Amino acid sequence: MVKNRSGDDERTKLIAELRAERKKIKQRMLQDKEKVRELSAQLRDLEGKPDKSGRSQTRFRMTSSRA
Amino acid sequence: MANFQFFDAFAGNLGAGNINLDTDNFAAVLSNTAFNPSSAEEIGDITQISAGNGYTTGGVPLTGVSWGQAAPGIWQWDANDFGWTATGGSLTFRYIVVYDADTDKLVGYWDAGTQVTIVNGFQFTVEVGANGIFRIGPGTLS
Numbered sequence: 001m002v003k004n005r006s007g008d009d010e011r012t013k014l015i016a017e018l019r020a021e022r023k024k025i026k027q028r029m030l031q032d033k034e035k036v037r038e039l040s041a042q043l044r045d046l047e048g049k050p051d052k053s054g055r056s057q058t059r060f061r062m063t064s065s066r067a
Numbered sequence: 068m069a070n071f072q073f074f075d076a077f078a079g080n081l082g083a084g085n086i087n088l089d090t091d092n093f094a095a096v097l098s099n100t101a102f103n104p105s106s107a108e109e110i111g112d113i114t115q116i117s118a119g120n121g122y123t124t125g126g127v128p129l130t131g132v133s134w135g136q137a138a139p140g141i142w143q144w145d146a147n148d149f150g151w152t153a154t155g156g157s158l159t160f161r162y163i164v165v166y167d168a169d170t171d172k173l174v175g176y177w178d179a180g181t182q183v184t185i186v187n188g189f190q191f192t193v194e195v196g197a198n199g200i201f202r203i204g205p206g207t208l209s
Contacts, residue, residue, distance in 0.1 A: 033090070040090040040132075047130040050148050052197040058069050060179065065152050065190045 069193075071165075071201050074173040076108040085172050088144050089134040092168040095149055095193070096126035097160035099182065107173055110166045120156035120187070127151065128168065137202060145199035150192035153185040160185075163193060165200070175201065 080086045100114035107113060110125075118124045131147035151158060160183055164176040177193070185191045 036090045056197045058196040059194050061192045063190050
């Protein structure tokens, strides 16, 4: 089989370009993710957590809201 | 005790980055119509109960959502309690379905096993346990 050097070079170049482009986009996404994490942490602080002591498993409860 | 079941598509969407358990917005809806957990992927695949009497289409947002390590190798997805109050009439459902409100992808559901009716003036609450909505560990990743 005759190897097409020029075709291989083109392919290698294209792969490198695609990888570089993907890396650039991922870096931008990571920056956005960091900001999103900060906002999520702030939200969790504001929303608080209920006292879950005494119940390890999730359960359903029906109560009268008129009480 | 209520067991949380995953939709088949959940793991795929988690791996593909379509669901971020730590930072996405999530919500819970009520359904009274059976669905196929093997093929349902998005919230549009779920028939919600009719809007009104205290129910809003799209459900209620989950608050206090967190994804953290509960023990070595064990990760827990947690949220605050949530629920619905029937006003002006009753609400009847069987399934409580949780989905990613940012991407519409389904996470999982609780099956009450039978129809539940929230009578006018009553409140139904999902009290999320200390073990969170679910935990994932090495045993579930085989």
